[in-house]
Amino acid sequence: SHMAPTNQPQPEDIGAIITELWNSSKKLLEDYQKKETGVPESTDYSLRIQTLLPCFTSDSQPPSNINSSTFLPYFKAIKPLLNNSEVQEIIEQLDKLKLQNASETEVSVPTDTFECKRFILTILRQFSECLERVKSLNSGA
Amino acid sequence: AVLPAKPENISCIFYYKKNFTCTWSPEKEANDTWYIVKRTYCYGRKSDHCTTGNSTSTNRTSCSFYPPTITIPDIYTIQVEAQNADGIIKSDTTKWILATIVKTEPPEIYSVKPVLGVKRMVQIKWKRPVLAPASTTLKYMLRFRTVNSAHWMEINFKEYFFGHATYNLMGLQAFTEYVVALQCVAEKSMFWSGWSQEKMGTTEEE
Numbered sequence: 001s002h003m004a005p006t007n008q009p010q011p012e013d014i015g016a017i018i019t020e021l022w023n024s025s026k027k028l029l030e031d032y033q034k035k036e037t038g039v040p041e042s043t044d045y046s047l048r049i050q051t052l053l054p055c056f057t058s059d060s061q062p063p064s065n066i067n068s069s070t071f072l073p074y075f076k077a078i079k080p081l082l083n084n085s086e087v088q089e090i091i092e093q094l095d096k097l098k099l100q101n102a103s104e105t106e107v108s109v110p111t112d113t114f115e116c117k118r119f120i121l122t123i124l125r126q127f128s129e130c131l132e133r134v135k136s137l138n139s140g141a
Numbered sequence: 142a143v144l145p146a147k148p149e150n151i152s153c154i155f156y157y158k159k160n161f162t163c164t165w166s167p168e169k170e171a172n173d174t175w176y177i178v179k180r181t182y183c184y185g186r187k188s189d190h191c192t193t194g195n196s197t198s199t200n201r202t203s204c205s206f207y208p209p210t211i212t213i214p215d216i217y218t219i220q221v222e223a224q225n226a227d228g229i230i231k232s233d234t235t236k237w238i239l240a241t242i243v244k245t246e247p248p249e250i251y252s253v254k255p256v257l258g259v260k261r262m263v264q265i266k267w268k269r270p271v272l273a274p275a276s277t278t279l280k281y282m283l284r285f286r287t288v289n290s291a292h293w294m295e296i297n298f299k300e301y302f303f304g305h306a307t308y309n310l311m312g313l314q315a316f317t318e319y320v321v322a323l324q325c326v327a328e329k330s331m332f333w334s335g336w337s338q339e340k341m342g343t344t345e346e347e
Binding site for chain 2: 007008009013015016017019020022023085088089091092093095096
């Protein structure tokens with residue numbers, strides 16, 4: 001008998017996934033900033049990403065949850081550009097939070113090298129800040 | 142035809158950020174038997190497998206899965222298939238909640254010192270293992286003895302907040318050198334880390 005578990009993590013697990021993501025995203029952002037010192041973030045990517053990437057899902061009950069299915073395409077797009085297993089672990093965690101029938105958008109990465117670095121830095125920053133907010137919401141801070 | 146024996150006593154352990162390893166019995170099986178370990182993960186949304194058991198491999202009834210597809214928290218199912226030329230025998234499907242089988246590295250003690258003016262006490266400071274889940278509270282076991290005794294005494298306590306890594310060991314003898322060691326476990330897990338390296342410290346004079 002193949003008893004695959006339910007496909008949805010329980011609320012307690014969602015909180016743990018958010019904490020693990022928070023830990024990984026912080027490390028990834030720090031590593032990238034060290035590696036790419038002097039690369040400024042881009043305000044227009046920021047604005048565009050912020051509008052496209054609402055940080056929360058709209059569920060009312062706790063725990064608050066990150067909008068996994070809109071961040072996922074961005075991480076899949078930048079993964080080949082970053083030689084870092086942390087990115088794949090973030091993708092694995094986001095897959096756990098993805099709603100079963102969620103559609104996935106395609107993301108194109110800037111071809112210009114400098115623009116590409118600014119794009120990556122903006123995503124990592126937005127993601128890290130989003131997790132900080134979700135985590136503090138969940139811990140009632 | 143001689144089918145392989147049904148794989149049983151499946152036991153799995155999750156070495157955080159290192160590997161997820163399962164073993165099973167019978168350990169001793171004919172050389173021409175090999176195994177496929179089928180896993181579902183990501184709460185049942187994904188699946189893969191690992192294989193073991195060709196005649197040259199040493200540990201033939203053990204198989205491991207590796208980063209980046211082993212992340213906590215998660216729920217796995219594991220089924221072991223034994224195969225030889227005559228056919229396939231499948232184990233029962235087993236279910237594994239990663240938080241209950243995670244094993245971390247030991248903590249690292251970096252200081253055992255008296256606190257100025259506080260008699261019969263030393264303050265122990267350590268580093269939370271880097272390879273321990275951020276999402277899990279750690280429980281600790283502290284053991285200590287005087288340097289010239291072989292008798293260990295033990296104390297249990299819990300991490301109050303993420304990264305909390307100080308403990309005041311009180312009720313000791315004055316002006317005495319003590320040996321201290323520490324181990325930890327993720328709160329819901331059954332597998333304790335190994336012991337840290339032993340560290341020495343001396344209480345203040347009376």
